[in-house]
Amino acid sequence: MSISLNTCILILKEHHLLKSSAVQDTVMTRMEYVSYDSRDIQTNTLFFCKGAGFRPTYLSMAKDNGANCYVAEQPYPEGKGMHALIVRDVSKAMALLSAAFFRFPQDDLYVVGITGTKGKTTTAYFLKGMLDQINGGKTALLSSVNNVVGQQPEDTFKSSLTTPESLDLFRDMRNAADNGMTHLVMEVSSQAYKKNRVFGLTYDLGFFLNITPDHIGPNEHPNFADYLHCKLQLLVNARKCIINAQTDRFSEVYAAATTTTEPNSIYLFADEQFANPELKETIDFRYAAQESDMVQTCFQVLCVSDKAKALEIAGNYRLKMLGDFNQSNGTAAIIGAGLAGMNHDDAARGIAAVTVPGRMQTEVTQEHGVVVVDYAHNEASMMALMGFMQREFDNPKIIVVVGAPGDKGESRRAGFSHSLNVYADKVFLTTDDPGFEDPKQIAEEINAGIDHSRVEVTFELDRAKAIHDAIVLAGKNDVVLICGKGEDNFQKIRGIDTPYLSDITVAQQAINELEGQDEHFKH
Numbered sequence: 001m002s003i004s005l006n007t008c009i010l011i012l013k014e015h016h017l018l019k020s021s022a023v024q025d026t027v028m029t030r031m032e033y034v035s036y037d038s039r040d041i042q043t044n045t046l047f048f049c050k051g052a053g054f055r056p057t058y059l060s061m062a063k064d065n066g067a068n069c070y071v072a073e074q075p076y077p078e079g080k081g082m083h084a085l086i087v088r089d090v091s092k093a094m095a096l097l098s099a100a101f102f103r104f105p106q107d108d109l110y111v112v113g114i115t116g117t118k119g120k121t122t123t124a125y126f127l128k129g130m131l132d133q134i135n136g137g138k139t140a141l142l143s144s145v146n147n148v149v150g151q152q153p154e155d156t157f158k159s160s161l162t163t164p165e166s167l168d169l170f171r172d173m174r175n176a177a178d179n180g181m182t183h184l185v186m187e188v189s190s191q192a193y194k195k196n197r198v199f200g201l202t203y204d205l206g207f208f209l210n211i212t213p214d215h216i217g218p219n220e221h222p223n224f225a226d227y228l229h230c231k232l233q234l235l236v237n238a239r240k241c242i243i244n245a246q247t248d249r250f251s252e253v254y255a256a257a258t259t260t261t262e263p264n265s266i267y268l269f270a271d272e273q274f275a276n277p278e279l280k281e282t283i284d285f286r287y288a289a290q291e292s293d294m295v296q297t298c299f300q301v302l303c304v305s306d307k308a309k310a311l312e313i314a315g316n317y318r319l320k321m322l323g324d325f326n327q328s329n330g331t332a333a334i335i336g337a338g339l340a341g342m343n344h345d346d347a348a349r350g351i352a353a354v355t356v357p358g359r360m361q362t363e364v365t366q367e368h369g370v371v372v373v374d375y376a377h378n379e380a381s382m383m384a385l386m387g388f389m390q391r392e393f394d395n396p397k398i399i400v401v402v403g404a405p406g407d408k409g410e411s412r413r414a415g416f417s418h419s420l421n422v423y424a425d426k427v428f429l430t431t432d433d434p435g436f437e438d439p440k441q442i443a444e445e446i447n448a449g450i451d452h453s454r455v456e457v458t459f460e461l462d463r464a465k466a467i468h469d470a471i472v473l474a475g476k477n478d479v480v481l482i483c484g485k486g487e488d489n490f491q492k493i494r495g496i497d498t499p500y501l502s503d504i505t506v507a508q509q510a511i512n513e514l515e516g517q518d519e520h521f522k523h
């Protein structure tokens with residue numbers, strides 16, 4: 001793959017991004033590799049100088065290693081002798097030039113984008129599970145857990161961001177298309193828009209699941225309005241939209257969709273019980289809970305409007321995953337599958353088999369209640385999780401193991417206290433990716449908001465011990481919720497990913513040890 005300097009100049013001019021250019025010999029010069037990292041350079045690389053942490057020495061290093069052209073927001077003496085493209089916004093330039101370098105892979109894939117504060121990963125996995133039924137497993141996935149760009153084992157790898165950097169995104173998409181993948185389901189974070197990682201990308205289908213305050217802080221969004229604005233951009237850039245009619249800020253969400261999409265291509269869904277007299281729009285799909293148990297969640301999807309009836313997805317569905325919120329995620333994904341041409345039977349078969357790593361992983365023990373490892377890590381998801389447990393188990397004692405991450409999402413700490421006050425009986429405050437902060441201090445901040453007349457608090461910063469102690473404490477009818485890390489097998493501590501066994505492994509070890517002991521005492 002390659003791109004000529006001339007093409008780069010044309011693209012940047014078309015988008016009013018080019019401030020100036022310095023061409024050393026001819027505009028027909030070609031760049032054969034693209035990178036934003038001086039440690040990853042090949043001969044004739046187009047190098048992007050971007051990011052808060054960029055240093056001019058990286059450009060020197062890139063030049064020495066073979067980069068022949070750089071893109072930056074200002075000229076650098078270190079780039080002397082290289083072609084230079086000086087632009088108004090390097091992150092936008094990088095997205096546009098990467099799309100061109102990788103030959104517009106979005107044109108070779110049916111691209112689905114999913115946004116929302118909660119449920120992106122789960123919905124993405126549900127949809128992939130269904131689409132794989134009709135395309136022979138050829139659904140690519142970009143999620144905050146795994147990325148999948150092909151059908152070979154090496155085509156699946158852990159992701160480092162929810163939505164990759166634009167250059168990585170278009171490379172992954174090109175690889176997916178070249179590997180024969182036909183569909184791409186991707187999570188789109190608000191940061192993806194904030195940082196222009198998906199600038200210029202149009203989705204065949206865009207989902208808006210929900211929005212609650214999150215990701216607001218020094219390294220993320222300055223305020224909720226900015227967070228909402230970034231999330232809305234997905235709908236502005238989607239040809240068809242699927243929107244949860246129960247989301248907060250519905251009227252703004254719907255209005256954003258209508259800026260580029262006819263109402264006839266906007267699909268709304270809600271719980272059967274949901275009624276909002278102020279809502280002028282017709283809800284196209286409803287879902288209704290059915291009798292579920294500890295192994296599966298059952299619900300029905302109803303096609304209400306004429307445009308909904310055109311899809312053949314009405315009927316009963318089963319999920320392997322617990323949580324009434326997963327009926328909402330599941331319905332969204334089923335509508336997406338319908339719009340991609342699937343019928344009820346294929347969709348029902350596909351979604352029934354899906355599990356999502358680290359989400360609602362449930363162990364039913366003999367003597368220590370139900371133990372759930374879940375990725376809930378903000379107020380909305382903690383409320384959804386604990387609320388579900390309370391309804392499902394008829395007011396069990398709820399024991400929670402939780403901590404809040406350092407260096408980001410500080411508002412989550414108060415959110416944890418609030419949700420614990422509503423539902424929890426006992427909490428073990430522990431460590432969760434403290435980064436450069438002191439985990440004890442983070443735990444103290446959560447503790448400060450806890451109503452101690454309702455919730456008993458234990459500080460146990462050793463996460464594995466906290467999980468162990470919570471399970472030991474739990475009685476037969478109790479629920480232990482281990483929140484926030486999903487299947488992460490590391491703790492981010494002072495810039496280092498420090499190995500950690502993973503919550504589910506620690507929980508299973510504790511359960512095995514205890515069930516063994518309990519058996520021993522019984523005999």
Ligand SMILES: CC(=O)N[C@H]1[C@@H](OP(=O)(O)OP(=O)(O)OC[C@H]2O[C@@H](n3ccc(=O)[nH]c3=O)[C@H](O)[C@@H]2O)O[C@H](CO)[C@@H](O)[C@@H]1O[C@H](C)C(=O)N[C@@H](C)C(=O)N[C@H](CCC(=O)O)C(=O)O
Nearest residue numbers: 036037038050051052053054058161162163165189190191
């Ligand atoms: C705030 C933010 O979005 N930062 C992201 C951004 O960093 P940046 O552009 O500022 O770059 P930087 O890390 O300061 O480094 C500067 C540049 O120097 C280069 N470099 C560095 C060292 C060297 O020797 N040579 C060299 O060339 C680097 O490759 C980089 O291009 O670009 C980097 C990739 O190029 C990302 O890894 C980084 O995400 C950070 C780690 C992060 O944690 N981001 C979070 C907030 C995030 O994006 N989260 C969302 C989910 C949250 C949500 O749901 O909204 C996500 O999509 O994952």
Ligand SMILES: Nc1ncnc2c1ncn2[C@@H]1O[C@H](COP(=O)(O)OP(=O)(O)OP(=O)(O)O)[C@@H](O)[C@H]1O
Nearest residue numbers: 117118119120121122144325359374375376381384
């Ligand atoms: N629709 C929903 N509403 C509220 N809570 C939900 C919903 N779906 C999932 N959750 C809760 O949120 C947790 C995270 O779910 P999931 O990973 O699917 O969301 P996400 O949007 O990808 O999250 P993140 O952006 O934090 O990675 C789940 O483990 C569950 O506790």
